[in-house]
Ligand SMILES: Cc1ncc(C[n+]2csc(CCOP(=O)(O)OP(=O)(O)O)c2C)c(N)n1
């Protein structure tokens with residue numbers, strides 16, 4: 001058992017597979033000797049060499065495209081985008097190529113590629129460096145999407161993402177890189193398996209990424225008032241662990257969904273719709289969504305904090321349901 | 323080319339303003355007064371000053387993440403810039419944009435930009451307006467060496483070329499895109515050579531020599547105004563700081579940094595000024611006026627209020643204010 005930061009766990013996950021399999025390669029902007037804009041790949045250049053840890057020019061189209069082409073022909077690439085927001089620049093390669101190739105080619109080609117996407121707000125990086133774009137990637141058939149909230153999950157999900165034979169979008173929250181946690185297992189965490197981060201009986205709170213800690217903080221507070229929240233982290237957004245969600249709601253009959261995305265059109269809406277359609281009979285009230293405001297991410301810290309959802313929103317939603 | 327004393331003074335003023343503003347931004351960031359990311363323009367002042375000295379107030383520019391210098395050179399107001407860096411209500415963007423997104427439509431500043439390569443395309447659009455309306459205005463597109471590896475650069479030069487748009491593409495080759503040296507991110511030495519692929523003139527100049535920049539830019543701007551189409555100018559320069567504040571820039575060899583410090587554009591211009599007959603007092607008078615303007619800008623920023631949180635949902639649309647109670 002060891003304590004790692006979220007960033008270290010991502011690095012360790014990549015490194016474990018790179019030690020075992022020469023076909024796993026990593027590329028992106030400044031991921032080499034510089035160690036990545038957030039330091040996530042620090043030391044990997046020294047360990048694996050310039051052939052396997054490659055700096056690319058600023059060309060997101062070809063970063064994603066090279067992952068498509070190299071994964072189609074035998075490698076298992078990990079492509080890092082410096083910020084999730086830059087996905088826009090490489091969107092054709094992701095949406096029209098990576099996501100659709102296997103299908104268009106009648107299942108005759110596999111794309112075992114991982115795209116790492118640092119996302120999220122909270123560091124005053126403003127509108128073009130802070131977005132949470134889960135909804136975009138979950139909407140596209142052909143992409144799998146994971147979003148760890150702890151170092152343990154970051155490591156285990158990285159292993160399975162690399163092992164998977166499909167394009168996997170690996171979402172990582174940039175404000176969590178320094179967060180520490182215990183990493184007890186070096187085993188892969190299967191894609192599509194959620195996790196109960198805190199067991200409770202009264203209300204299910206489904207949370208992703210950094211919002212898991214907000215949900216847990218709300219649970220602490222409410223526990224003092226005798227309300228027990230169950231905090232469920234799906235960990236994989238696609239495929240989604242609907243079974244675990246059903247089990248939890250069976251117990252609690254009430255559900256709040258919190259994600260960091262702008263609320264309108266967010267993936268939280270998809271989760272809520274699935275619950276409403278499939279689990280309606282288990283519910284005592286409507287699913288409640290909590291998201292960020294429907295604006296671009298503002299720069300000034302006061303505005304950014306106001307923009308972001310937090311534990312108080314969870315508490316208010318739970319009280320509304322009670 | 324004959325450059326008169328007044329023009330030299332004007333360029334010096336722009337460069338001195340940038341130098342002092344950036345030095346102050348550096349220390350204010352270190353003191354924790356400026357949140358977010360700050361990319362400083364220290365060492366590259368001659369490029370923005372030499373180019374913008376050829377422009378009228380009504381001309382347009384597009385800028386980058388390293389935008390303070392372009393904005394100051396194009397006439398941006400230090401008060402509103404500083405207030406924006408502080409995230410105050412009185413800033414250029416009411417605290418919504420920060421360092422990387424300062425814009426001033428009145429001054430033709432179409433925005434700093436957080437997306438590397440985005441400005442190229444926008445400049446083409448602005449060039450289309452100028453050409454279509456035949457209004458005699460020109461557009462200057464500022465960008466870094468590493469951004470010329472984005473598809474947008476190539477798309478933009480090509481389209482501006484075939485449509486003969488009045489756009490001057492100004493590449494600030496500071497030899498790095500973050501940690502990637504030019505020699506590692508492209509296989510050619512002169513980025514100006516890329517112009518030939520699009521059938522437009524490409525010239526490389528000493529970007530730390532403001533007079534050389536001015537000369538090249540005057541010609542390109544004149545060409546654009548006459549409707550003869552775009553030019554690519556490569557200004558060879560150097561960023562004296564890390565990529566952003568907080569990056570120690572250890573990938574830049576010490577020797578290289580020393581060499582470039584010797585070519586610092588400000589002392590170079592001061593020497594030229596002295597040779598041209600400027601007295602020490604004249605130069606000191608400019609420096610003092612800049613110091614006073616900057617001090618006032620900082621006071622303005624520090625005394626300005628933070629934006630009201632309700633303003634978060636304003637300005638998303640021209641006509642809709644997003645409901646506050648959305649969550
Ligand atoms: C589309 C996109 N990709 C990557 C980045 C991250 N990034 C910001 S500045 C920069 C380097 C830019 O280098 P250059 O164009 O030479 O400008 P300089 O910083 O040297 O002024 C990078 C990689 C970004 N902001 N946008």
Ligand SMILES: [Mg+2]
Nearest residue numbers: 466467498499
């Ligand atoms: Mg550069």
